[in-house]
Amino acid sequence: MSSDPANKPRISRRWGPSSRSLRARLVAAMVILPALAFLVVGVTTEVTLNKVLYGRVDDQLTAAASRAPRTFEPPAPLGAAPNKPDCTQPRERGFPPGQIIGTLAARTCRGVVVNSDVLVERGQPQPDVGALNATLLSVPVGTAPHSYDLGDLGDYRLVARGMPDGAVLITGLPLAETQETLYLVAGVVGGVTVLVLLAVGYAGVVIVRRALRPLSRVAATATRVSQLTLDRGEVELPQRVAEGDADIRTEVGQVGAALNRMLEHVGSALEARHASETQVRQFVADASHELRTPLAAIRGYAELSRRSRQPVPPDVAHMLRRVESEAQRMTALVEDLLLLARLDAGRPLAHGPVDLTMLTVDAVSDAYAAGPHHDWRLDLPDEPVMVTGDSARLQQVLANLLTNARVHTPEGTPVTISVTASAGQATLRVADAGPGIPAELLAHIFERFARGDNSRSRAAGSTGLGLSIVHAVIGAQGGSVEVDSVPGRTRFTVRLPLSPSGSAPPAEPSGNRDLPQNTR
Known part of the structure; x- marks a missing residue:
């Protein structure tokens, strides 16, 4: 993408x-x-x-x-006849x-x-x-x-x-x-x-x-x-221009008074926005929480009906399987909405040492099972990379990123997952050689319900919550996520703070930590 x-x-x-x-x-x-x-x-x-x-x-x-x-015309002697003017004759010096x-x-x-x-x-x-x-x-x-x-x-x-x-x-x-x-x-x-x-x-x-x-x-x-920070959470604007600097009789005072009025309006708008967001968030959380029980009941009854000893007509069995499948899909959507609502409400996640390399290995193994026709590649350091975070949520982040790469790229596309550590932070990169993210979608890729296609089917489309969950979870863990994309290469980069403890936690039992043979 x-x-x-x-x-x-x-x-x-x-x-x-x-x-x-x-x-x-x-x-x-x-x-x-x-x-x-x-x-x-x-x-x-x-x-x-x-x-x-x-x-x-x-x-x-x-x-x-x-x-x-008179300087050059000395008087003639008495009784002498006047000389004929001759300018070539030098005269005596003298000044009158x-x-x-x-x-x-x-x-x-x-x-x-x-x-x-x-x-x-x-x-x-x-x-x-x-x-x-x-x-x-x-x-x-x-x-x-x-x-x-x-x-x-x-x-x-x-x-x-x-x-x-x-x-x-x-x-x-x-x-x-x-x-x-x-x-x-x-x-x-x-x-x-x-x-x-x-x-x-x-x-x-x-x-x-x-x-x-x-x-x-x-x-x-x-x-x-x-x-x-005005874009989320409850915002208070205690800052105001001092009364002495808001005197409308002066030009500067008029600017200060105008700024105070603007801050009053902005503060009121932010309070209204926060109240509305709180109501919507609470509604989503309550609705998601309440929907989990009937959805579980629907799935249970559908599964129980298919396992009944009484013969079930084929068309009824098909409908029951579809009910169970759509109930599972709705349950996943409800769980995602509930997670986002809890993160928006500021509920803290677990913070502990997590082996990011092992999480990556497990996530790639699961991705291979779901998409065996993709070329999954691993680039891991020799030593474990320990980060501080919630292991379950980070595993969900990896699953969402790999699912995103699998769903939006054709079969046979190379997908490379790398983990590095430097300067007090761990960097996880998921890069693929797929067709890429549309330019008009790139700026909104982490927004909720942002989809790369208009389809809402389970086979071709998605709910558009996967990358928004990635962004919310990583932000709650004190990290950052970004994406850069050109035709033929898309790369998601996740940065997380390294754990102060350099030792890895005890290994937990896992069904299979070995990579498939065609992953590298």
């Missing part, structure tokens, strides 16, 4: 803002918003200050350029009054730098500006001031003006102080921004943590409720 396993849903995790905690998102929002505000203020301040400072430099440069011609330290003055003529000089403080060495001729010649004439990199002199603001003799006078002012001011403002704004953001982040963590503390308590209450 196998089938393709149900496809398991794949859980995709998307790492993004939605995957972060609410606390992290609130703190991030508290930090990002001031950061954006500081960024806008800082950029606006820097751009405005840059425009103002460069505008001031340009005004100073325009004033300096208006005084620059009012020029600031660092002012650059240069005179070009016909693509050649005739004079160039930088105003320095008294006693300072004169910088060499000869290497800047290419840059000075590239300054456009009659345009607005532009910024240029003058190497060791740094950044300068330069402007060029044409003279009557054809020369071009270039005047420049240093931008070092302006740039230092801009860098200082940017550093101050950046530093203050970082400090403020750190303070806001720390305060945000403290404030958000304190504000969300009630929500954490509500989540803890919901977590404790989720850990309760």
